[in-house]
Amino acid sequence: MKPDHARELEALLARSDIALAAIDDIGFRVPWPEALPPAGERAVPLPPSRSTLLDVLVPSDAAAVAQAWERRGEGRVAVTVHLREDPRIEAELIFFDTLDSVGAVVAVFLPGAESSADGTQAPAAIPREALTTSQGPRNAVVVKSLKAEVLSADARMTLMTGWSEDQLRGMRSSELVHPEDLDRAVRAWLELRNTGRSVRVRVRHLCADGSWLWVELENRYGERDGHPVVVCEMVDLSDEMAAHEAARSTARLFRLLAASLPVGVVLLDDDGAATFASAKALELLGAPTVARLDDVVARFAESHRAQLEAAAADALASERKVVLDAEISPGDATARWCRVEMAHVDDDDGGRGVLVCLTDTTERHELEAELHRRAHTDALTGCANRVGVHEHLGALLRAAPPTSGAACALVFVDLDGFKAVNDELGHAAGDHLLAEVGRRLRSAVRPVDLVGRLGGDEFVVVVTDVEPGELDVLRERLLHDLNDVVDTPAGPARLAASCGAVLSAPGDDVDRLVARADARMYAHKRERACAPDRGHFSI
Structure with a gap:
């Protein structure tokens, strides 16, 4: 102890x-x-x-x-x-x-x-x-011959089973044991006869009223009137077996309830061992079986595993429920999202554990992602919209140490002569041109960089990890890609643009950074106005 x-x-x-x-x-x-x-x-x-x-x-x-x-x-x-x-x-x-x-x-x-x-x-x-209250005798003694025939039984046997000693005398043990338990009883009897060792066996014993009583039998050798006999001590197990059956019934009810729920259920003990996992839980996790908390955690994306382990520890140690969303990555199966709820549970005998409920939220997550994409994306060009640009820029500027160098570079792009396209070729041609500008800008930068449309014919390009000497190279590359003749549904149009590029500085916020890039763009536009052969819109 x-x-x-x-x-x-x-x-x-x-x-x-x-x-x-x-x-x-x-x-x-x-x-x-x-x-x-x-x-x-x-x-x-x-x-x-x-x-x-x-x-x-x-x-x-x-x-x-x-x-x-x-x-x-x-x-x-x-x-x-x-x-x-x-x-x-x-x-x-x-x-x-x-x-x-x-x-x-x-x-x-x-x-x-x-x-x-x-x-x-x-x-x-x-x-x-x-x-000290007792329900009556819980044990009795029966004496049998070496052929397993009853020779005598004490009065407690009558109180336990309803059989009188006269009724039992001469009956064979096989007549009193449930058919399903007979093989077990015979093996115990043969063990005694072959080895002489006392053997215990649990069987159902026939009562006088036709009912069956769970008992534990222990056979041992004895002697009566100078002849060897078998003394059988019988112990009433009805309460214990009823308790086990009640526990099994409770477990069956829990399993039926869990199977009917639209969520997956995993029950963990205080050592992290899984005492139950519903079929729905195994389906969501993409696992054939779950033995421990580690098996559950391992099915999720690596970026969420530490959170799940901490949530389980928190739920076990406290009375509060812990809820989080996490992505399941079941290997060869399609990744899914789950709402994971972990709650502390106590059983009647003082045991503790964690109840894990898994709800498939993949559709909701995909819908939220789509709504977020739409809210941050320009429908015409597929670029980020003004909201998306401001959120992305703001995150970069906030993450930059206040005394460090540039967090990013911002290129402000304004199309030259775009109004003429709309006026002379129509808005469908103008929309086609704007979509082509978005495509060319995205092709000119890396996937990690952001291309956004602030509105009208104004675009921005946000680039990270750019050295000051690379800024002019980037601007010239964008100008080159936007200096072309583009076929539109209403005919060809000349594409040209003005660009202003700046590096972020410590203390910049989004509006200040965009304003500096905008000023640079207008300076470039004025330069282009003085040199019209360098590109403008023409029909």
Whole structure:
């Protein structure tokens, strides 16, 4: 047992307001271990027949107690219970696994609260008589011949199964075991006959009324009137099996519910192990199975994995729900987007975990991306619009250190004589020319650079990683690509433009940078006006 569990048990054994019980390795109450401090009046008196703690608890607590008992190997497991004698009385039942040190598991009942008629809660003592209540005999002894015929049965057998000793005498064991369990029972019997070792086996035993009772049988050799016999001790497992069935029913219900949901569900324990993954979750993740949180995280794009791991840790440690959007990259399948919701969950026996819900948001994400593209793109040219240009420029300028060099270069492009095209060839020809300008500008720069249309015949080009000496080269390349004759639906038109190029400076904002580039462009336009042979619109 862990040191902190040992210290907690030591502190509890010093209290006077608790009830104590000792339990053997298969769940039956046994005398209080002599190796522990005397329990005195705090010890739960043993009933005449073998009994489990389930006998004193309400049936609805059986599943939670059975699950807690199965986890006793953790050293310390707690579960909230209600007494069969008075279900209003609530207690905390704590199992301490002291089998190795004292030969029994220690069960501690801590006082809880009692619900009054008006719904208020008040501290409640634990009545000792409630803890000694038994539903009747939980075990019986049957003596059989070496041919597995019943020779005798004690009175407890009648109370458990309804069979009298006279009715049982002469019956073979195979007549009393459920057909589906017969092979298991025969194997245990043969093991005893061949090796002499005592063997336990769980089967369904026929009752006098035709019903079946889950029991654990332990056969061992004995002697009667000088002849060898087999003594069979039978233990009633009905409460335990009912608890297991209740747990299985709950699990089945959870699986059915999860299967009917339009979202994927993954349930993780506090160690990150996946205890459940719905078919929808596996479909969304593109994974055949999920064993751990790592398997879930690995299905997402690498840029989102750290966020997902942090969200799971946050959800486990707190009571709040964590929500984020992340991209699934399932290898050869089409990438998808998911809304990932992680919430802290507790089970009835004190276990913690994280419930992960996955909702396919690919269509919504694609729609939002399309709406964003439309809001930031000029429909005619396919270039960024004024909003897109300002957002892109603003982000570059904000990201630049205040004392560093240029964050970017901005080229302001204004078409020369564009009004004449619209007036003489029509707006369809003008639109065709504008679209051609956008295409040529995009072809002249890198994919990482931005081409935008501010409105009318005004364009800008935003370029990063440009040295001062490269700026004139860029401007001349753009002027060259925009000096041409373009075929339009209404006929050919001469294309020419004026350009102003500047590097950003520390302290620039978007408006100041655009204004400086605009001023440079007008200076160039004035130069072109003095030299008309260098290019303008002509029809």
